Amino acid sequence: MGKFNEGKGKEMPAVSTASLPDIIFMLLFFFMVTTVLRENTLKVDVVTPKATELTKLIHKTLVNTIHVGKPKENYQDIYGTAPMLQLGDKVSSPRDIPLFLENFKTKVPEKKRGLIISSLKVDGDVTMGILQDIKTKLRQSSQLKINYSAKTQEQK
């Protein structure tokens, strides 16, 4: 043991820090690449209305989102101009909701399944007809916690 110290200990050169920036940059790039900001592109136009009594949704993993609105212009040839809903990345009809909810449930641990919230991002100009169909489907598949997504309105 003593021998090692005697031989080299005194004149250790300083560790070169020149490669440190590269390591940090690598970290930066790694996070930049892996961070997902938006899961899927929207095919329907959604401008949510404004409201004051808002609740923040904290647990992102327990929230599934249903977008409702008119199809975007470049999709109107396929889907028409009547309001449609988008589940995940697919434009669908209220009929597909039970399957979508079931698929989402499988990704959530069993004891947290009661806490799942459906966030409805609905365009302000949509009429209540389609929303009523969606609500009926949600109730039938016992997904009762819902959130009408809205923007913050300044207090009057």
Next chain:
Amino acid sequence: MLKKKGSKGRQSNEINAGSMADIAFLLLIFFLVTTQIAEDKGVLTVLPPWSDDEPDITKLNERNVYAVLVNANNDLLVRNEPMSARDLRKNAKEFISNPENRPDYAEKPEKAIISLKNDRGTKYETYIEVLNELKGAYNELRNEMSERTHGKPYEFLDKAKQRVIRNKIPLIISEAEPTAFGEEG
């Protein structure tokens, strides 16, 4: 020019790279702090469980039911009187708390029930506005009660005290099957 290079250039031809790490860190932290991941917020509600037969609100005492109807033209009819959405919050608060003990308003807040009915042609924007005002009325009432009994706003109370107030002023919204007179689109 030549002279200058001769005198200094040779000795320090390597830039000290030690501070580069700090600069990179600073960048990293700057982006970490300024990046805002879009957050989701909205009006949280709980739907009633599915049952095949419609709930019968005619059995309830009429004075406890705050019936709000919205037609396809986005007009409001509150307890058989037209009203603008702006007055809804104040009116609902008065109905629920009933400070003057009026015989046609709710007996007590626990018994008040909001009955909301709209048309399939009602605009979603109006629906949310109405829902927001009704929820706002309840939130304000809970806040007032919290200030009166505990001296601080409702949201700063602990969970048990919040539940007590929530049970005193429960938000019960019954939504009837919408009518289908208006045009959808």
